[in-house]
Amino acid sequence: MRVRLLFFAVLRDIAGRGDAELELPEGTRPREVWQQLRAQHHELAAYEQPPLTAINESYASPDDVLREGDELAFIPPVAGG
Amino acid sequence: MSHLTDAPIDTASLIGSVMRPSDGAYVLFEGVVRNHHDGRAVESIFYDAYRPMAEKEIERITSKVRNEWPEVAVAIVHRLGLLRVGDSSIAIVCSSPHRGESFAACRAMIDRIKTTVPIWKKERGPSGEEWVGWQK
Numbered sequence: 001m002r003v004r005l006l007f008f009a010v011l012r013d014i015a016g017r018g019d020a021e022l023e024l025p026e027g028t029r030p031r032e033v034w035q036q037l038r039a040q041h042h043e044l045a046a047y048e049q050p051p052l053t054a055i056n057e058s059y060a061s062p063d064d065v066l067r068e069g070d071e072l073a074f075i076p077p078v079a080g081g
Numbered sequence: 082m083s084h085l086t087d088a089p090i091d092t093a094s095l096i097g098s099v100m101r102p103s104d105g106a107y108v109l110f111e112g113v114v115r116n117h118h119d120g121r122a123v124e125s126i127f128y129d130a131y132r133p134m135a136e137k138e139i140e141r142i143t144s145k146v147r148n149e150w151p152e153v154a155v156a157i158v159h160r161l162g163l164l165r166v167g168d169s170s171i172a173i174v175c176s177s178p179h180r181g182e183s184f185a186a187c188r189a190m191i192d193r194i195k196t197t198v199p200i201w202k203k204e205r206g207p208s209g210e211e212w213v214g215w216q217k
């Protein structure tokens with residue numbers, strides 16, 4: 001299935017891009033996507049636990065099951081205001 | 082109405098958008114870029130957001146505040162992009178027949194927005210730049 005992964009703030013700097021199209025096995029969870037990112041980017045090696053997770057513009061659990069066409073984003077510590 | 086803008090915030094029009102003839106007070110909160118953070122000099126801040134989600138999250142917080150303080154009218158706008166020292170990054174206006182409710186609602190708005198809205202800031206100064214809150 002295809003999932004769109006969005007990068008913001010520090011994660012956009014680390015990934016070097018704003019988004020990525022992922023081809024994932026059915027049943028994949030955000031936590032597993034995060035582990036893939038950690039394997040790709042040494043800057044994330046120390047972050048065993050994923051940051052807050054959003055699916056389709058709402059906060060979700062990193063253990064929710066992703067579905068075809070979902071938009072996934074990891075939310076680094078927010079600093080608005 | 083959008084709660085995000087790339088332009089300087091027009092507080093006068095924000096106030097005008099909430100005031101009703103029955104209101105006897107408004108409270109205006111503005112967050113401003115300051116020239117220091119954690120002992121380091123700051124020259125500018127770049128604000129980034131997950132825009133559609135930030136809009137939804139601000140709307141969710143605003144609705145909840147309106148429910149908790151039904152006599153208060155609320156307006157809020159957050160600026161994004163590159164801001165310099167002295168620029169306002171956020172403005173919140175709460176108005177009500179009496180002042181107490183507006184003070185309380187305005188305080189709740191800014192405290193909650195800082196907690197959950199997906200907006201980030203990268204501080205820039207003489208010693209480099211850093212995403213606030215991210216431990217390297």
